[in-house]
Each structure stands twice: as structure tokens, then as C-alpha cells.
Amino acid sequence: MKQTLIELLDSRVRAALDAAGCAGAPAVVAPAGRPEFGDYQANGVMGAAKARKMNPRALAEQVITHLDLAGIASKVEIAGPGFINITLAPEYLASLATDALADARLGVPQIAAQRVVIDYSGPNLAKEMHVGHLRSTIIGDALARVLRFLGHTVIAQNHVGDWGTQFGMLTAYLIEAEQGGDVALSDLEDFYRRAKQRFDEDAAFADTAREYVVKLQGGDAQVNALWRKFLDISLHHCEAVYERLGVALRREDVRGESFYNDDLPVVVADLQEKGLAVESDGAQVVFLDEFKNKEGEAQAYIVRKQDGGYLYATSDLAAIRYRIGTLHADRILYVVDARQALHFQQLFTLSRKAGFVSEATKLEHVGFGVMLGDDGKPFKTRSGTTVKLVDLLQEAEERAFALVSEKNAEMAEAERKTISQAVGIGAVKYADLSKNRSSDYVFSWDTMLSFEGNTAPYLQYAYTRIQSVFRKVDSWNEAAPITLTEAAERTLALELARFSDALNAVSRETAPHFLCSYLYDLATQFMRFYEACPVLKSEGALRDSRLRLCQLTARTLKTGLDLLGINILEVM
């Protein structure tokens, strides 16, 4: 099977370690920390030597006599206590670039496919989507795109909040509002506020609302129809946001909490039978020894309340069974706020104990931090309320429009609009994706919309810059050989060869920022190359070779941005 660059070097170093008597020793190949260490370093010798009580330097000498990198490396050296520094041959880098250009997948190997369930977005349908849902939606969508591109079967699951007592209140209010001729569901926030106000102020309405909860859970046809109608409207709101964001979540991907309703008693009964769930103060509770509280007692994981109601945890247990039993997942990713970390640890531990999930299936909580405002506090509107996603996206486009208009005053308005859409939405998405997801991050319009630095506009601009080169070329030989002589050409080719490994890192670490950093490095190396190596002013074979590097850079940027869900432009 085809390998990425790191996989190839890794397998060659492992073979050499093997031949030197260290069978099974890991090669530990990674990009070199500094240019004087070559392009890649293999650091496995030290570990192998230590385990075998050998002199690392002597082992390294042996390993490189066995190391077959003919046609791949131009230089292999031992450094320090036993690092192996590898410098790739320019001819080899040129051949990788040539192969990538001839391949629709840009040379990215298609790996043996897994079935990966990605649980993302998951808004609460009682309210409108707000900034809290942005990160899950964007990170989840980028992961879905990258994993699909790598060859996996991705099954998106939108675990929406569509069940619970709030919906009794909302359906009760829906009837009232309709009777009064007032169905202002265009603004769900407002609808929720008015329903809540009625609930708090009118005892009779509150009773009806509670009665509706019971009816809803009992399957009453009329209340169910109203509830469905409400959900439909709420989902339309979400879909408008998805569309604007360029997120490919569809109706079929919605598997909300209510979907698991019938299975909840079955789950609890099963846990009881297995001796995992026990009664505690009238509730059904699982005590997991793995999670102790401050007093050293096992923490309670409640699966059924005193009043017989079920919880978020119970639906998640049922959902895991569905994802294994029906969707046949090999790996499940939960792209959910890091503050739910304990819930997921408990869920995973219990699911394994109960036999819902075997060791073969990987369960991962892809947690993320909070979006903060300039003041370092959770991002809010000036008046202190949560920011609706539609408003945020609207502002992004408006700000981008002002910027684009400033730069291109003479451009037609329609064109400026198209550009500002791609730039505005791209900037918001990229700002999120480019940060290490585990940490909180400060949302800053100025930084994300800057044309300099690790931003979407910078990458979009780099792409249009290359496209403008091609608009100036009349004819050239697209089949010309690539030759790398200048240092900047070689560095660019090396960066291009790293694309596959960047995508693998995204999948392995469930971290889209690896792809962002990669694209940023690529654009930076391209700009350096473009300054150091004349393209349009060069001639013949040299010009063709450089144009091919330009072409592969453009295609890699385009594919990479597409995998992040960010649109590119031909001009801007």
C-alpha cells in the first residue's frame, strides 16, 4: 500500500533497526527540529539502545549501514547521542511533486477504511443556535471532511436536544400563539422567552405545560404533532446556519435525544440485570469505582431519576448501543464542550463495563474550550446576552465587505459581496480551527480578518496570487519535468510532500489545527519561493518547472482549505 512520507521513512528505519538486531523497536521519525538536522530525524535508536543496554552511538552506526534510503535521501548522518538525521534528495522531492500532480488525490494514500461516527453540532432545539454551538459544528465538520478524504466511512450524528420538559412548555405555547394568530417563530429566542414568561406568570398555563410533557412522553398524537412542528421549524433555523457556514449536515444526520426514547427503559433494565445500576433514594444509579469523589467514594452516575424520568446520560447510553449495534462504528468521536469531560469518561467506562462497547471500538471525547471575548470572559453581546450564530455570521460578512470594498473600490458590488462571504465566513471558521481545540480562545475580529498571519484571508489571498500568475501565462508545458535547484524551490517541494502526514495528524489527534498550521507553512514557503525565484520572468524548462510547483501549491491549498470547509476565490 502507498505510504505517506513519514510512514515510508519510518518503515525503512524500522527495517534497519531490525537488521541491526533490534526487532520491533520503534523508529520515532519526525520532521527535524532545525534545518541543520536535515529534513527528518529518526530518534528511536536511543530507546532501542537503552532497552538493550547498548551504546546508542554504536547502534546508530550499525543501523545506518543497514538503512536503505537509496533514491530517497541525499544525506544520512548521526548526530548527538544517536539521532539519525535524514536529508531528502531533491530528485526524490521532485518525483513526489510530479506524482502528486498526476493524482486527483494529490498523492494522499487512501487508507483501509474504518466506520467512524462523528457526533457534532447537537444544538438544543428549544432555542436558537448560539456561539456555543459554533465550535462543535465547525470542528466536527472539518474532521468529517478530512476523515472521508482519507477513505473512512463517516457517519455524522447530530445529537440534538429535542426532548425534555421545555418542550411541554413550547408546544403548549405554540397552540396558544396559533390561536392568537401570533406564530412569530421566525425568532425562536423570542418565542422561548415569551413561552417562559407565560409559564412563570400563569399557573394554569404552567399546569398545561406540565400536562403536555406527560402527553408528549405518553405518545399523545396531538401534542406529538405540535412538538414535531416545532422541531421542524427549529431545524430549519439550524439548517440556515449550516448552509451559511457551508456545513454538510443534513436532516438524515439528525438523531436527537428523542430517537432513543423507547430504548431508555431497556438500557436501565439491562444495567440492573448486570448488577451495575442499583436503587439509591428512589433513583437508579451506577456507582463507578473508577471515579471517586473527594471523600473517596464512588461517584454516582444517575440513569433514572426518582420521578422515573430519564437523563442526558441515559440517552447517551442508548445512543452508544445504536452506534455500535446498528451503525457498526469502529470509532466514535464526540465533538462536545470540554466541560462535559467527566460525563464522557463515565459514559465510556460504563459502556465498556456493561458490554455495550468492545475493546475494538475506539471512543473519543473531542473536547474543546470556550470562545472568549476581548475581555477574556465568555463571548457575549454588549448587553451581556449570548450571541446568536446568525448575527455573528452576519457581522462577519459585513466586516469583510467593508475590508474588501476598501481594497477594491472599483469592483462591482455583487463581486465584492461574493468575496466578502468567502472571506468573512472563512475567517470565523479558520480562527476557530487553527487554535488547539482543547484551549479557550479569544474571538477577535481584527486578528481573524487580517490578511497577514495564520488566517483564512492570508491563505485565500495566497491562492488567488497563484491564480493570477496563471492568468498571465499564455502557454506552457504542463508535462515538463520538475527540477529543484534553488533552496526556496526545494523547501517548497518538501512542504508540499508533507500534506499526507498533516492530514494523518488531523485524524489521529482529532485536531484540525494541524492542517491549518500546515497550510500556513505552505503559503509562507510559497511566498518565499515566489520572491526568491522569478516565475514569469524565467524561461523555458525552468519556467515550466516553477509553474508546476505553483500549480501543485494552488491545488494543495485548495484541497486543504476545502477539507477545512473554507471556500477559495479566483480573485480578491
Ligand code: ARG
Ligand atoms: N445537546 C448537547 C449540548 O448542547 C450536546 C450533545 C452532544 N452529544 C452527545 N451525544 N451528548 O450540550
